[in-house]
Amino acid sequence: xxxxxxxxxxxxxxxARLAALRAEHGWPLDELARRSGVxxxxxxxxxxxxxxxTAAQLGRLCTAYGRTVSRLLxxxxxxxxxxxxxxxxPRWHDPATGFARRSVSPPHPGLRAELVEGTxxxxxxxxxxxxxxxxxxxxxxxxxxxxxxxxDGAAHRLAAGDCLRYRLHGASGFHCPGPDPVRYLIAxxxx
Numbered sequence: 058x059x060x061x062x063x064x065x066x067x068x069x070x071x072x073a074r075l076a077a078l079r080a081e082h083g084w085p086l087d088e089l090a091r092r093s094g095v096x097x098x099x100x101x102x103x104x105x106x107x108x109x110x111t112a113a114q115l116g117r118l119c120t121a122y123g124r125t126v127s128r129l130l131x132x133x134x135x136x137x138x139x140x141x142x143x144x145x146x147p148r149w150h151d152p153a154t155g156f157a158r159r160s161v162s163p164p165h166p167g168l169r170a171e172l173v174e175g176t177x178x179x180x181x182x183x184x185x186x187x188x189x190x191x192x193x194x195x196x197x198x199x200x201x202x203x204x205x206x207x208x209d210g211a212a213h214r215l216a217a218g219d220c221l222r223y224r225l226h227g228a229s230g231f232h233c234p235g236p237d238p239v240r241y242l243i244a245x246x247x248x
Contacts, residue, residue: 070133072106078122079104093121094186112151112158112183119189125245126189127171131164154181161242169247177204179235188225194246196222202239205232215241224248 079089079100090097094117102108110118115126122129130147147160155178162172177183197206198220206213209227214234233239 067133068109069106071110071130072104074129074133075100075118076104082122089118089121093117109152111153112156113153113185116183116185116189120185120187122189124189125164125171125193125247126158127160127173127245128164128189130160151183154178154183156181156183171245173243173245174200174240175231175243176238176240177231177233178238179233182230182232184228184230186228188227188229190247191226192248193225194223194248195225196220196244196246198242198244200240200242202237203234204239204241205234206230207232 079086082089084092086097086100089095089100093100095103095114099108099114103110103114112126115129119126119129130149141162147163149158149160150156151158157176159174160171161174162170164171197204197215199215199217201217203217204215206215206221207228207230208223208225209229213221215221
């Protein structure tokens with residue numbers, strides 16, 4: 058997912074799930090555009106698998122639907138097994154920012170936590186206007202490199218080995234100041 062090539066099976070399943078979510082909420086495209094800040098034409102193309110979403114677009118849509126990106130991506134996958142080998146862990150790449158996301162421990166019905174590995178190249182920025190789920194508990198552990206994290210207007214600079222625990226209530230932003238990529242792990246726990 059997340060590329061400009063011909064849509065694959067995962068892209069088509071994601072497109073179908075996005076269309077189904079909008080239908081479940083009874084929202085026309087105009088209403089979802091208003092709630093998410095994603096244009097009506099882009100939403101239409103996303104739902105027809107003519108376009109792969111960026112991280113920012115997925116974040117906005119998940120906020121509108123009140124779910125995490127991981128949960129949405131898990132909804133387009135088959136039931137995850139208890140053991141996920143590294144090669145089987147769902148991955149997603151944002152071509153706009155170079156952000157790479159690996160769902161180390163994807164969401165599972167009946168479980169509240171998940172683990173996500175993120176990698177940002179030097180200079181990359183990702184901003185989220187609102188949390189997908191207000192009060193989402195996150196534990197962010199930097200594995201390699203440095204990360205500048207902004208939470209509700211407060212800036213945090215994290216180096217390899219640093220861990221920041223927080224509940225997400227407002228805007229957030231991730232920035233890799235470089236010179237090397239940053240790789241981090243986030244434990245997400247639903248309220």
